[in-house]
Amino acid sequence: MKRSAREFEYSEDTLQLSKFAKALGHPARIIILKHLSNQSCCFTGDLLEVLPLAQSTISQHLKELKDAGLIEGEVNPPKVRYCINESNWKAAGELFQTLFKEDFSNINCC
Amino acid sequence: MKRSAREFEYSEDTLQLSKFAKALGHPARIIILKHLSNQSCCFTGDLLEVLPLAQSTISQHLKELKDAGLIEGEVNPPKVRYCINESNWKAAGELFQTLFKEDFSNINCC
């Protein structure tokens, strides 16, 4: 096994899953996603009412969620409406479900 | 809404979910968890054969997974056997499932 992270290729699924997970790895972003998936639909920056963060910080979190593909924004000046990106959301859900499908209930381990 | 991250309390579920997600937010740790959940059972540091990383780095990743509660290690000198922490694994699976349960299939959005 190569001892260099550079030349190694993780599988596409592994990379995708870790990317989604990383995007979920901050409580503010969980709040945003919960908010977006509760609102039956889209949404703009009244996140300022929901999160204890500066506008610029929230904008940054939105950008990360967008870069991860979990949400998308529709410019509707001067506002921007954010929604869950449904296909990627579905894909993410499936990747997590696959990872956690083992239940170990009948395995006598350790 | 307070404009200070310090004094704000995220809900327990949100914090727990983001903590689990953060632990999953690196491909090496995904590999480790997949490996541990495929082996029907426990495991030690033959992760060196699986990952392109130095032993110390792998040890660090294991520590993060352990700190997040996703795995546990049983010292069995000079080796250490790592296993999925089943109850936390189950809890994590449920938290993710809850987050992703919406399917949006009948909502006309954006």
Added chain:
DNA sequence: TCTATCTATCGTACATTTGCGATAAACTAT
């Protein structure tokens, strides 16, 4: 006791993340 094996931890370097205020950009409405 000495050696070999396995793992954790330390120290270090570099990159990324998180947060803020200030500012710019884009459009509406006056």
Added chain:
DNA sequence: ATAGTTTATCGCAAATGTACGATAGATAGA
């Protein structure tokens, strides 16, 4: 044109994450 509203981006500081080699600790076996 001007002013107001909303959001993104810049610049900065502090904290955290990632990776490595070197070293320490714990134990089994010679």
